[in-house]
Amino acid sequence: MNNSRQITTLRAAAVISSTIIGIGILSFPRYMADAGGSSAPLVAFTGALISFFSFWLLAALCRRFPKESLFVFSRRLIGRPPAMFFTLIIWLIFLWLTGLTARQFGDVATSVLFNKTPIEATIFLMLLICQLSARRNIIKFSYIHFFYLPLIIGPVLITILISMSDVDLLNLQPVLTAPSASFWKGALEASYLFQSSFIITLLVPFMQLPKQAVRAGAIGIFAAGAVYLLIVIASVGMFGAEETKLLIYPTLETARSAVIGDGFLERLDALFIVIWVISVFTTIYTTYYLAAYLLQNLLAFRDQRMTSSVLLPLVFAIAMLPKNVFETYTWTLLLGKASMILMVGYPALLWAVYGVRRFHKKVIP
Amino acid sequence: MQAWKEKYVSYIKNQKQPSPPPSEPGGEKLSLSLSANLEKLLHGLGQSGDLVVREFLLFGRYQAALVFFSSLVNQEQIQEHILKPLMARSNDHPGLPDKLTELYHYIWNAAVQVTQGTTAEELSALPSEIVKGQLILLTEGSAEALVLDMRQVDTRGVDQPQTEQVIRGPREGYVEKLENNLSLLRYRLQSTDFRIEISPIGSRTQSRVALCYLDSLADPKLVAEAMRRISIIQTDGIIDAGYIEQFIEDQPLSPFPQVQSTERPDKTVAALLEGRVAILVDGSPFALIVPALFNQFFQTIDDYTERFIMGSLIRIIRLIALAFSLFFPALYVSVISFNPELMPTDFAVAISGGRAGVPFPAVLEVLIMEVSMEVLREATIRLPQMIGGALSIVGVLVIGQAAVAAGLASPITVVIVALTTIGSFATPAYNAAIALRMLRFPLILLAGMFGLYGVMIGTILIINHLLFLESFSVPYMSPYIPGKWRDWKDSLVRAPLWWMHSRPSFLHTRDNTRLPASIPGNYTQQILQQGGETNEQFPADHNTAGGSRNQ
Numbered sequence: 001m002n003n004s005r006q007i008t009t010l011r012a013a014a015v016i017s018s019t020i021i022g023i024g025i026l027s028f029p030r031y032m033a034d035a036g037g038s039s040a041p042l043v044a045f046t047g048a049l050i051s052f053f054s055f056w057l058l059a060a061l062c063r064r065f066p067k068e069s070l071f072v073f074s075r076r077l078i079g080r081p082p083a084m085f086f087t088l089i090i091w092l093i094f095l096w097l098t099g100l101t102a103r104q105f106g107d108v109a110t111s112v113l114f115n116k117t118p119i120e121a122t123i124f125l126m127l128l129i130c131q132l133s134a135r136r137n138i139i140k141f142s143y144i145h146f147f148y149l150p151l152i153i154g155p156v157l158i159t160i161l162i163s164m165s166d167v168d169l170l171n172l173q174p175v176l177t178a179p180s181a182s183f184w185k186g187a188l189e190a191s192y193l194f195q196s197s198f199i200i201t202l203l204v205p206f207m208q209l210p211k212q213a214v215r216a217g218a219i220g221i222f223a224a225g226a227v228y229l230l231i232v233i234a235s236v237g238m239f240g241a242e243e244t245k246l247l248i249y250p251t252l253e254t255a256r257s258a259v260i261g262d263g264f265l266e267r268l269d270a271l272f273i274v275i276w277v278i279s280v281f282t283t284i285y286t287t288y289y290l291a292a293y294l295l296q297n298l299l300a301f302r303d304q305r306m307t308s309s310v311l312l313p314l315v316f317a318i319a320m321l322p323k324n325v326f327e328t329y330t331w332t333l334l335l336g337k338a339s340m341i342l343m344v345g346y347p348a349l350l351w352a353v354y355g356v357r358r359f360h361k362k363v364i365p
Numbered sequence: 366m367q368a369w370k371e372k373y374v375s376y377i378k379n380q381k382q383p384s385p386p387p388s389e390p391g392g393e394k395l396s397l398s399l400s401a402n403l404e405k406l407l408h409g410l411g412q413s414g415d416l417v418v419r420e421f422l423l424f425g426r427y428q429a430a431l432v433f434f435s436s437l438v439n440q441e442q443i444q445e446h447i448l449k450p451l452m453a454r455s456n457d458h459p460g461l462p463d464k465l466t467e468l469y470h471y472i473w474n475a476a477v478q479v480t481q482g483t484t485a486e487e488l489s490a491l492p493s494e495i496v497k498g499q500l501i502l503l504t505e506g507s508a509e510a511l512v513l514d515m516r517q518v519d520t521r522g523v524d525q526p527q528t529e530q531v532i533r534g535p536r537e538g539y540v541e542k543l544e545n546n547l548s549l550l551r552y553r554l555q556s557t558d559f560r561i562e563i564s565p566i567g568s569r570t571q572s573r574v575a576l577c578y579l580d581s582l583a584d585p586k587l588v589a590e591a592m593r594r595i596s597i598i599q600t601d602g603i604i605d606a607g608y609i610e611q612f613i614e615d616q617p618l619s620p621f622p623q624v625q626s627t628e629r630p631d632k633t634v635a636a637l638l639e640g641r642v643a644i645l646v647d648g649s650p651f652a653l654i655v656p657a658l659f660n661q662f663f664q665t666i667d668d669y670t671e672r673f674i675m676g677s678l679i680r681i682i683r684l685i686a687l688a689f690s691l692f693f694p695a696l697y698v699s700v701i702s703f704n705p706e707l708m709p710t711d712f713a714v715a716i717s718g719g720r721a722g723v724p725f726p727a728v729l730e731v732l733i734m735e736v737s738m739e740v741l742r743e744a745t746i747r748l749p750q751m752i753g754g755a756l757s758i759v760g761v762l763v764i765g766q767a768a769v770a771a772g773l774a775s776p777i778t779v780v781i782v783a784l785t786t787i788g789s790f791a792t793p794a795y796n797a798a799i800a801l802r803m804l805r806f807p808l809i810l811l812a813g814m815f816g817l818y819g820v821m822i823g824t825i826l827i828i829n830h831l832l833f834l835e836s837f838s839v840p841y842m843s844p845y846i847p848g849k850w851r852d853w854k855d856s857l858v859r860a861p862l863w864w865m866h867s868r869p870s871f872l873h874t875r876d877n878t879r880l881p882a883s884i885p886g887n888y889t890q891q892i893l894q895q896g897g898e899t900n901e902q903f904p905a906d907h908n909t910a911g912g913s914r915n916q
Contacts, residue, residue, distance in 0.1 A: 011847065114818045116703050121815060125822045133829045143832045143846045270707045277821050 035186020047190025392489025
């Protein structure tokens with residue numbers, strides 16, 4: 001009964017997908033419209049492709065070591081001190097990512113949705129439920145994502161489908177614009193949203209079929225990518241690229257404009273807020289879990305119960321650091337760039353070492 | 366008065382020399398002297414008002430004594446089936462052996478009419494046998510005792526279960542006596558597979574605990590785990606099955622019950638047939654079923670005895686009631702005090718109009734009403750039934766009408782509280798309903814502090830807790846998480862019985878097929894066809910039967 005390999009491919013995909021769908025839902029169309037104008041959907045699609053490439057690099061490596069997580073086998077590949085160094089960097093990145101995501105969430109939540117709730121309380125409560133949930137093992141972690149995913153995707157899809165009737169196809173044309181610098185920049189920014197798919201490194205040792213890690217990621221990334229793409233299409237198609245650039249939270253506006261019948265389902269934005277909070281929870285939960293796990297790994301603790309508690313004040317402090325929304329946004333972009341370099345660079349380095357060492361002496365099975 | 370004074374004096378005297386601890390194995394043997402044996406036995410048992418020592422002449426020849434507790438045995442049967450044959454003169458028993466060593470053999474074979482009995486040589490084993498309701502026959506000149514089972518305890522009749530009423534289904538509920546309860550199970554489950562493991566738990570009460578399972582179905586690991594958890598219970602007394610429940614559940618700090626308790630034999634049998642394990646305790650009219658999942662607490666026998674569409678609809682209604690009882694007051698508080706823009710305008714106006722005279726903030730108002738509702742509920746349960754009716758009328762009047770008139774609550778709050786209360790009564794399992802009722806209060810507080818966001822945080826916490834829970838290594842939210850689609854047939858909706866070919870996979874049963882796999886999906890088609898055939902055959906059969914009777 002207590003077989004540790006319990007995570008099915010579908011559940012791994014659900015983890016990745018519900019992790020990716022998160023904080024960005026509300027403002028994502030604006031960035032895409034900024035970057036690509038009417039070809040915003042194409043920007044989003046390219047971003048998903050880029051992130052899938054980086055994911056493939058990582059997952060294909062993890063697949064070679066089905067019994068261990070990245071942080072364990074990297075020690076054998078490149079030696080203990082360098083591996084610890086990289087683990088430390090990755091930990092720092094996820095620590096900051098958690099804090100900044102929580103801050104972004106707090107900013108949006110207090111300014112748009114829950115005006116009367118102080119931002120500290122908003123952020124602290126969110127981090128608190130992440131902390132409490134991060135004490136559990138990875139199997140339970142996957143249960144949570146698997147449970148919430150339908151609750152996230154279902155209502156989002158319904159809202160989008162309802163608003164599709166208001167989409168003017170003219171707003172989406174021309175579909176193809178010549179890829180400019182801003183196009184690629186936007187695509188890269190979009191791919192930052194997908195970075196938490198790094199969680200696959202923790203999932204592989206518990207998957208029933210570790211060989212299918214890449215497939216799980218493909219399903220997860222493209223399901224989430226499809227949701228983002230549809231949101232962009234709905235928003236840009238409804239308001240046009242120029243107006244989308246002006247809206248702070250285009251998705252929320254889309255949900256607000258969507259009406260079924262004569263006011264039969266009028267307040268779709270209320271539904272959307274609920275969904276959004278849940279989707280943000282799953283995202284922050286993943287990065288928090290990663291941070292707690294990495295700290296546990298660095299300190300060689302038995303499990304992450306202790307480290308998850310230690311992290312709470314730390315992450316909360318980070319979330320409180322930025323002075324205003326603009327600072328938060330700048331820091332997030334910076335962090336995104338840094339982590340993008342690491343997420344592509346580190347697996348590439350490990351691949352190289354793996355190739356060389358396997359070629360010369362068969363140390364690694 | 367005088368007799369009691371003597372008792373008091375002898376009690377004080379006995380306190381100074383405590384009676385020896387009850388039966389240790391390998392203790393003292395019986396001696397050949399009847400009076401010595403009796404004296405030691407009485408010393409071991411202590412003095413007790415219902416202890417009977419009946420001395421008589423066995424077959425008119427030997428000095429003998431019967432020792433038993435009059436409160437535990439059937440005295441009429443002792444007179445009829447034991448004393449009467451044993452006191453007969455020896456010439457009524459032509460085969461009476463001359464040797465004392467063969468005497469008990471003869472008594473057992475030819476004299477007494479009792480189904481169960483043994484002989485015992487150890488004196489120290491006898492007191493515990495007498496306490497169980499056995500009857501001891503000691504004879505002068507014999508170093509053995511005959512132990513006969515004469516236990517009879519009065520029991521109430523099999524009655525309709527009080528806590529689990531059904532519209533359509535059996536009206537039998539458990540009673541307190543273990544044998545009766547087991548017979549109710551055996552009667553429904555006439556299978557040689559049905560195993561019952563009985564052992565006493567509790568150092569002082571020695572309550573007999575029975576573990577029931579179907580040998581060819583239940584997962585051996587589950588049975589072993591249940592036995593392990595029961596066997597390590599260290600306590601002095603088990604009064605009810607609820608005691609066992611608290612010792613064996615996975616997560617005692619959780620508000621949610623992880624062991625199902627039921628008063629219904631039919632429900633127990635259904636659980637056994639799914640591959641679960643049932644635990645019964647002597648003296649308790651409740652059976653425990655493990656593993657118990659969230660889903661089970663919202664299912665009733667009615668779901669299965671009615672047709673599947675009705676069953677499914679009623680299940681969904683119960684889930685709506687559950688959502689009412691948990692979320693309604695919290696949502697109400699958060700919407701009217703934090704996010705009134707989420708309401709339709711007309712409704713918002715109506716609500717603020719109703720709340721005009723109420724001096725408290727919404728959260729306080731709802732809390733007052735909810736708490737008084739809880740008090741009312743508890744009072745109605747505890748009161749004798751004659752007064753209960755009066756109380757509920759007063760309660761309804763006070764809470765429903767007078768509170769509004771006095772400006773203590775707004776009419777809409779009363780509506781919300783009423784919906785909540787009714788919703789919580791629609792959950793079939795009382796303990797699960799209580800869990801949700803109690804979780805409602807933290808949610809209201811969160812709503813009062815943080816609005817809709819607080820409610821969502823609370824909800825996420827509750828759901829996460831449910832996802833983390835396990836009952837005997839089965840995830841509590843099975844079959845939803847981690848789901849196999851096949852198991853969903855009996856979850857939120859109840860699929861037709863002929864669709865449910867297999868048992869729940871999360872129970873890891875040895876034999877997974879409920880229906881033979883050969884029955885194709887279009888079962889109704891098959892029934893219709895067969896029905897057609899029998900309809901044709903029926904008149905012919907009838908004719909032949911009539912014909913034979915005429916001959």
